[in-house]
Amino acid sequence: MPTDIKSLTREELEAQFVTWEQPIYRVKQLMDWLYVHRVTNWDAMTNLPKGLREKLRHDFSLGTLEMFRKQGSRDATQKFLWRLEDHSLVESVLIPANPSLYGEASDRHTLCVSTQVGCAYGCKFCASGLDGWKRNLLPHEIVEQVMGVERWSLEQSRVQSPESRVVEGGQSPIVSGAMDAGHAPRTTHHVPRNPGHAFPSERLVDNLVIMGMGEPLANYDNLLKALRLLNSPWGGRIGARKITVSTSGLAPQIRKLADEPEQFSLAISLHGATDAVREKIMPVNRKYPLKELTAALDYYQSKRARMITCEYILIAGVNDSLEQVRPLAGLAHRLNAKVNLIPYNKVEDLPWARPTEEVCESFLAALKSQKVVATLRREKGHDIDAACGQLRLKTEKQLAASAAGVRSEP
Ligand code: SAH
Ligand code: SF4
Secondary structure: OOOEHHHOOHHHHHHHHHHOOOOOHHHHHHHHHHHHOOOOOHHHOOOOOHHHHHHHHHHOEOOOOEEEEEEOOOOOOEEEEEEOOOOOEEEEEEEEOOHHHHOOOOOOEEEEOOOEEEOOOOOOOOOOOOOOEEEEOOHHHHHHHHHHHHHHHHHHHHOOOHHHOOOOOOOOOOOOOHHHOOOOOOOOOOOOOOOOOOOOOOOOOOEEEEOOOOOHHHHHHHHHHHHHHHHOOOOOOOOHHHEEEEEOOOHHHHHHHHOOOOOOEEEEEOOOOOHHHHHHHOOHHHHOOHHHHHHHHHHHHHHHOOOEEEEEEEOOOOOOOHHHHHHHHHHHHHHOEEEEEEEOOOOOOOOOOOOOHHHHHHHHHHHHHOOOOEEEOOOOOOHHHOOOOHHHHHHHHHHHHHHHHHHHOO
């Protein structure tokens, strides 16, 4: 399999163009086609000489992700389930600006992307790790989640009546939307494989959170390559500070990230303010207990002098007691961190539950009374907002069930 062109950094492209005796400004032209115009075929790159296009076509692939399923209505949170070349499924979630979640209000769009197929870290509450880890995503598979969503969005804005554009023929029964009951309006849209050259260059996604399926810091090199491409002024042009990497707490990689020149933002999935609580739900805590994690975060802070974010899912009866507030406040102050409280999203087959609204509100109030900068995610009833991994899990189950159904037929 040839390498995908979107897995090459600018420096790698430049080295390639030098061997081909091509002028370097051609790299800029190529990157414009890939990351600004988001074209999906070589022939659309009209200002590149034909000979160069042929070399590129010969040596590299130019892949897109297949949109296998989509949930959500226009102008609200949208979940995308992508099918990769090897038929693995991964998710991205597009979230319109939400001041209580990721900062100041604006017309921003945040995209949550996946970095692995499955996850090896097995947090007890999470759907992503339920089937274990399958593989790391390649850089272009991370980058293409952004490009694919933006192509979809542009296609939507061109179509007057999205409801009239249901489903391309010949796809899986799941794509036909039959299993999407309960979420309205629910249509599955076909993004043209070859949208060509007429794309406007504005970025829809100006805020990126690496909080989808997988542990990003366990796929460090591919992640960094993808983030550099998305951040580069010749590539995606998304500001480094607008890119937040979320980790369950891989201490050595946090230190490594601190040493990188880019100012990527960092979020820690804390979910427990003591080892006793954290260990119950996050096996990674045994490898990197809080002492080690906080030392790595101190190092990160010493290199960055910026606030980090601690994500804290509130799970009924596990970490929502007011006893957790004092140690959590202590950690937040020590780490110069703000705390995002997130009521747990129920995962089918798992025993955990979301606390009542009153419990969540009093946890928030108690944190604030300790002078912690804290927010509580308040949207309700949107199972679509659930963390990544659930749509994939549901779809895998449905596919397995329908395959079993097919086999059992005479
Ligand atoms: N592996 C990384 C990034 C992906 S998980 C990490 O753990 O940080 C992204 C976030 O979703 C994490 O904070 C994770 O704890 C949270 N999450 C997982 N399952 C959830 C659920 N059912 N409800 C709410 N948040 C969940
Ligand atoms: Fe993996 Fe993050 Fe889910 Fe834990 S919370 S299983 S690290 S994706």
